[in-house]
Amino acid sequence: MTFFRRWLPAVLLVCASPVLAGEAQPDGEAIYQDNCAMCHSHGRMSVSNTSTWQSLIDDQGVDKLYANAIHGIGRMPAKGGHPDLAEDDVKAAVDYMLQESGATLPSK
Ligand code: HEC
Secondary structure, three states, X not given: OHHHHHHHHHHHHXXXXXXXXXXXOOOHHHHHHHHOHHHHOOOOOOXXXXXXXXXXHHHHOHXXXXXXXXXXXXXXXXXXXXXXXXXXXXXXXXXXXXXXHXXXXXXX
């Protein structure tokens, strides 16, 4: 039993790690360029509008932004109109957009 208690957490950790399990991490920048840049590289919702994105983060929180990007909101189509994208792909694109916007993310 000592064996399991000692090593099981380590084994589970290794299996749960996407990198070690050989799963590719989604490339947020590439996903953004292919699926989101046409609407988010200019205008009101441009990633260059730091204050727009800062307000969204402060008012709603990042999880809500993920959900709205995945399910759509207002004139923003679900997954940017690309239903073939995985939810993790959309989240990676949101992460990239928030990083590009220069907004300050809440500490996790
Ligand atoms: C067809 C144009 C269009 C495309 C493509 C698009 N968006 Fe949007 N997006 C919008 C518009 C317009 C809004 C503002 C929605 C509103 O508040 O009415 C928005 C808002 C958002 C928001 C803020 C949601 C909120 O809570 O207010 C996020 C996050 C977002 N988009 C992420 C993405 C991601 C990620 C992609 C690519 C996978 C993407 N968008 C593709 C038009 C687009």
